Amino acid sequence: METSKSTDGSDYTERLARLQQPLWKRVLDVQAPYRWNVRRLFGDREVLDIGCGIGRNLDHLAPNGVGVDHNEHSVQICRDRGLKAFTIEDFKKSEYAQPGRFGGMLAAHLVEHMPRPDAVKILESYLEYLAPGAIVVLICPQERGYATDATxxxxxxxxxxxxxxxxxxxxxxxxxxxxxxxxxxxxxTYNEFVLVAQKA
Incomplete structure (x- = not known):
């Protein structure tokens, strides 16, 4: 049964969608600095977005982003918006699951949703898809943002x-x-820790 701490159900997807809907957020384009930052960090590389949610960063990366998420409801919203997104299983069967294909990997607001060993294990499973020298960006919320989400x-x-x-x-x-x-x-709430790393 789904609980408030679950990130794999439709209720979590609906919550993410609600958070992006307020008119003031769209009128003020509150995503502008985050969009600028993600594009600045990756340039024109093709980026694999792990834990893409409903596609906020895929929008920022377009047309160079490919998303993966364990929540099928979130993936469907991405697809409905014309973004490239897959469930974990579907990604592995897709044309994008090629060794060394991606020049970048993004994990934004993923690591804090699980014990650290689990996060390492998940991210490690995607390293084979990164080219040598690929840029890896890890993003987590700071104190106030962390406290706002029961998951x-x-x-x-x-x-x-x-x-x-x-x-x-x-x-x-x-x-x-x-x-x-x-x-x-x-x-x-929206201040973030950002770590930029590189694959050998």
């Missing part, structure tokens, strides 16, 4: 993200607080 399991700061990257055998290039300095993360 969050493990608070993960920059040191935690660096630990994930190290366990994956990646070299760390950059550690950022975005869009504001880290102190803002205690009061601003």
């Amino acid at each position: 969050h399991v493990a608070f993960t700061d920059l040191d935690g993200l660096e630990d994930v990257a190290t366990q994956l055998g990646l070299s760390v290039n950059k550690r950022l607080s975005f869009p504001f300095p880290q102190a803002a993360g205690k009061i601003f």
Whole structure:
């Protein structure tokens, strides 16, 4: 039975959709700085977005993003919006599941939803699809954002993200607080820890 802590049901997908619907968010284009940041970090690389949800970052990466998510309801919303997204099983059968295909991998708001060893295991399973030198970006919410979601399991700061990257055998290039300095993360829901790493 689904609970408030589940990320695999239709209720979770509906919650994500509700969070993006308010008119003020669309009028003010609140995603503009995040869109700029993701595009700046990846450039024109083809990016595999792990835990793509309903496609916020796939929108930012378009047309170079391919998403994977365990929630079939979220994947369907992505597809309905014309984005390239797959369930885990469907991705493995797709034309995109080719060794070394992607120049980048994004895991935004994924790691905090599970114990760290589980996050490492999931991300490790996609490393084969990355080309040598691929950029890997890991993003987690800061304190205020972490507290707003009952499905969050493990608070993960920059040191935690660096630990994930190290366990994956990646070299760390950059550690950022975005869009504001880290102190803002205690009061601003949408401040993020951003770690940029690279596959050898």
